[in-house]
């Protein structure tokens with residue numbers, strides 16, 4: 001089961017500039033692939049395309065031969081889960097952490113206490129730190145039983161020690177479960193430290209003679 005993007009083109013609106021221009025990549029099970037590039041390059045957009053949250057105008061995205069999407073009839077979540085940079089924004093401020101995780105399917109003992117310590121469960125999002133909130137979001141994504149995780153600048157707002165802790169926990173979980181990760185960041189050294197290989201967003205673009213016009 002591989003996450004595959006082949007010659008993907010994406011733009012916002014019918015006349016907007018191409019943000020993703022002929023990108024192709026694969027992420028294998030258990031592999032951590034870094035995606036590096038400057039701010040505004042289109043990395044998050046490509047991440048959203050890979051998770052099936054938006055459809056490319058051209059090209060294809062597949063997980064094991066099928067587009068990534070939830071199977072609501074079978075009650076199966078999307079096999080590609082996204083974790084975003086702004087952890088607190090991804091949580092309902094009126095829901096306690098325990099309720100957030102229960103909604104994601106957490107039964108007793110389903111969440112590794114190293115990831116979300118039990119004392120956090122009875123707190124509201126504004127009562128936990130940014131690093132703790134990001135760990136809750138990682139736990140929520142993992143509860144969906146994903147085959148792949150798009151980790152989009154997940155540690156950009158955290159200090160170095162908290163950043164290292166979040167990555168250590170995520171890498172332990174994905175290695176243990178054979179989950180593939182696309183780690184998106186503008187931080188090259190971070191990606192070199194956590195990823196098996198690092199792709200440069202600029203290198204994913206089609207050569208100039210293949211650029212689509214119109």
Ligand SMILES: Nc1ncnc2c1ncn2[C@@H]1O[C@H](COP(=O)(O)OP(=O)(O)OP(=O)(O)O)[C@@H](O)[C@H]1O
Pocket residue numbers: 012019037038039040041042043044045046186
């Ligand atoms: N919903 C949207 N509608 C229109 N344009 C958008 C939308 N989202 C992003 N863009 C534009 O697409 C381009 C790529 O944005 P994107 O967020 O994918 O870049 P990025 O490389 O992830 O940047 P960053 O590292 O700052 O998050 C930017 O020019 C941005 O303004």
